Amino acid sequence: MKKLSILSMILLSATFVLASLVAFHSSRSSATPIPAPDTIMLNGAGATFPYPIYSKWFSDFNKIHSGIEINYQSIGSGGGIRQLLSGTVDFGASDPPMTDEQLGHAKTKILHFPTVLGAVVPTYNIPGISQELSFTPEVLVGIYLGRITKWNDAEIAKSNNGVNLPAQDIVVVHRSDGSGTSYVWTDYLSKVSPEWQSKVGRNTSVNWPVGLGGKGNEGVTGLVKQTPGAIGYVELIYAVQNQIPYGRVRNAAGVFVKADLAGVTAAAASFAKTMPEDFRISITNAPGKAAYPIASFTYLLIPTKIEDASKRQVIKDFLTWMLNDGQKEVEALSYSRLPKEVVARELKQISQIQ
Amino acid sequence: MPTASAPPKRRPPGLIQGLRSGDTFAHVLTLLCAASILLVTVALVQQLYVNSTGALHKFGFRFLTGRTWDPVSGDFGALPFVYGTLVTSALALLVAVPLGVGAAIFLSELAPPRISNAMTFVIELLAAVPSVIYGLLGMFILVPFLRQYGEPFLKHTLGFLPLFRGPMYGVGMLAGGLVLAIMVVPFIISLSREVLLAVPVEQREAALGLGATKWESTWQVVVPYARIGIMASVFLALARALGETMAVTMVIGNDPKINASLFAPGYSIAAVIANEFAEATGDLYIQALVELGLVLFALTIVINGLARIVIITTTQKGSAH
Numbered sequence A: 001m002k003k004l005s006i007l008s009m010i011l012l013s014a015t016f017v018l019a020s021l022v023a024f025h026s027s028r029s030s031a032t033p034i035p036a037p038d039t040i041m042l043n044g045a046g047a048t049f050p051y052p053i054y055s056k057w058f059s060d061f062n063k064i065h066s067g068i069e070i071n072y073q074s075i076g077s078g079g080g081i082r083q084l085l086s087g088t089v090d091f092g093a094s095d096p097p098m099t100d101e102q103l104g105h106a107k108t109k110i111l112h113f114p115t116v117l118g119a120v121v122p123t124y125n126i127p128g129i130s131q132e133l134s135f136t137p138e139v140l141v142g143i144y145l146g147r148i149t150k151w152n153d154a155e156i157a158k159s160n161n162g163v164n165l166p167a168q169d170i171v172v173v174h175r176s177d178g179s180g181t182s183y184v185w186t187d188y189l190s191k192v193s194p195e196w197q198s199k200v201g202r203n204t205s206v207n208w209p210v211g212l213g214g215k216g217n218e219g220v221t222g223l224v225k226q227t228p229g230a231i232g233y234v235e236l237i238y239a240v241q242n243q244i245p246y247g248r249v250r251n252a253a254g255v256f257v258k259a260d261l262a263g264v265t266a267a268a269a270s271f272a273k274t275m276p277e278d279f280r281i282s283i284t285n286a287p288g289k290a291a292y293p294i295a296s297f298t299y300l301l302i303p304t305k306i307e308d309a310s311k312r313q314v315i316k317d318f319l320t321w322m323l324n325d326g327q328k329e330v331e332a333l334s335y336s337r338l339p340k341e342v343v344a345r346e347l348k349q350i351s352q353i354q
Numbered sequence B: 001m002p003t004a005s006a007p008p009k010r011r012p013p014g015l016i017q018g019l020r021s022g023d024t025f026a027h028v029l030t031l032l033c034a035a036s037i038l039l040v041t042v043a044l045v046q047q048l049y050v051n052s053t054g055a056l057h058k059f060g061f062r063f064l065t066g067r068t069w070d071p072v073s074g075d076f077g078a079l080p081f082v083y084g085t086l087v088t089s090a091l092a093l094l095v096a097v098p099l100g101v102g103a104a105i106f107l108s109e110l111a112p113p114r115i116s117n118a119m120t121f122v123i124e125l126l127a128a129v130p131s132v133i134y135g136l137l138g139m140f141i142l143v144p145f146l147r148q149y150g151e152p153f154l155k156h157t158l159g160f161l162p163l164f165r166g167p168m169y170g171v172g173m174l175a176g177g178l179v180l181a182i183m184v185v186p187f188i189i190s191l192s193r194e195v196l197l198a199v200p201v202e203q204r205e206a207a208l209g210l211g212a213t214k215w216e217s218t219w220q221v222v223v224p225y226a227r228i229g230i231m232a233s234v235f236l237a238l239a240r241a242l243g244e245t246m247a248v249t250m251v252i253g254n255d256p257k258i259n260a261s262l263f264a265p266g267y268s269i270a271a272v273i274a275n276e277f278a279e280a281t282g283d284l285y286i287q288a289l290v291e292l293g294l295v296l297f298a299l300t301i302v303i304n305g306l307a308r309i310v311i312i313t314t315t316q317k318g319s320a321h
Helices: A002-028 A051-064 A077-086 A100-104 A137-145 A154-158 A180-192 A194-199 A216-226 A236-241 A261-269 A309-333 A340-352 B013-050 B053-059 B079-110 B113-127 B131-158 B173-197 B201-209 B214-225 B227-243 B246-251 B269-276 B283-317
Strands: A040-046 A068-073 A091-094 A110-125 A171-175 A212-214 A230-235 A248-250 A295-303
Touching (some): A040 A077, A051 A110, A068 A309, A137 A194, A137 A248, A171 A180, A295 A309, A309 A340, B013 B283, B079 B113, B079 B214, B079 B283, B201 B214, B246 B269
Parallel strands (some): A040 A091
Antiparallel strands (some): A110 A230
């Protein structure tokens, strides 16, 4: 009896140690589900902004190619890049392009494939004002630097003739969570203002000179709606789907443009000729009369070297499909599609995957 | 062990040994359970340390005193976050402790049992509500109320204090502290009530027998007797307040600045980690966020340590325990 107890004790503690070891190990490498014998499984992770269209693409692609399953976790651009660099996923996804420093950490060369376009719009809540306001770049910079503090400021009034702006204090609202939306917004402000560039700069989160932080598009919208005199910025898709009023912004050609899907595609098209080989370009403040100035690509990040031949083929097939048939689906979900010139160049880039 | 339930006097000697080895078995098993907790704590500290070494070496103690949090230039300081965490938690306790202990005294000593039981049920229900719900409550009810009525009133009456000055957004440290207070009150009530109920009846009877009124017996005998348990409930509430993330970030304004006014927006350690970790790029940025985690851990240990000291010193000169 005693022996039995000791034996069971040893067994039990051995199980305990083993279990904790397994738990420790599996917490380090992200757990991948076991695929059925004849399915090819791909794992990706990254940006949250394109998640709705990606999940639709992956499920549609699975319908036409049974036996292929692409999993995507929308953990954020930063997380997607980290997981890609550590090799725990087959592909990554990011709103901002990878920096040279990040690319330097990669074991194999990484390709950027733009997939869809997004835009960021200014939204505001001024008591008694129902008209659409027009913003110059200088006004947006002035407000976000904390230099323009009243709605009836002469600089705002200049581009809003006929609007009776009140002497209300401006309450600046920005995103509190790190996000691609903030990246595009600060990238735009950096391009139009050297002062912003040197004082604040561009990133997924920055050291904001003024303002309140709201979590997510919904947090910013909530604060703007509740606070009289507030101004914030949200994704175009979010504003469209939730019918949030937003203002026009003056583009580089001097035209006040209200963001819509075509204006965002036009912004990308105006960069088509000057676009670098690797597509790592910011398309904010685009030239061209129709271009909406606060827009950006979002990317799939694909390693050039994929050991597994079947996985390699799936990725190539998917990219080709995404650039042709897939593009037809994007506008239904309020994303802007890629300009033709960019699609043609991306199709060429696919052959670099080996 | 099935043999353990056999009547003792008919047990042959072998079985006594079996029982004894069962004891050993239980001893080792529970020891392992306890050790695993220690192991988790040690692993936690070790991981936090390893994953923040770069930032630890680069900033040193400057990290604790720095007031800038600039991911673009890679300059990171934790002071505004430490300040926001401590101020909102202190504010929460300031509101929640009198409210919670008062309610607990009523429920355990003064209320009729039927009302006491019904209310306790509701309070325990409140303790189980997820924090995001409290965040929504704060965002849609508390914040507009504070902006329109609460903060103008405070500014009008107590505006001579620097605590109640400046622009009134509704969101800010005050809203953060109040939401936390609402969240931790159920813990204080529920635990304090249990402790007060556990005070022996003889204590009350003795006090009443000496001619004390009902309230004198409650306030001067029962509450001091239950003091340590009540304090424990307060520290549990404090622990929850320090680490609360979701509800705080929804109402605090998320601006890492140190401002004397409670109306001003602030930021807490847990909130900034949750907000920025997913999109953080660059090694130093991530390490700084992990180091913030280490700071929060240290803060919790220091506060719990102080709590122990308070309990020990008051117990030595105290009466009951």
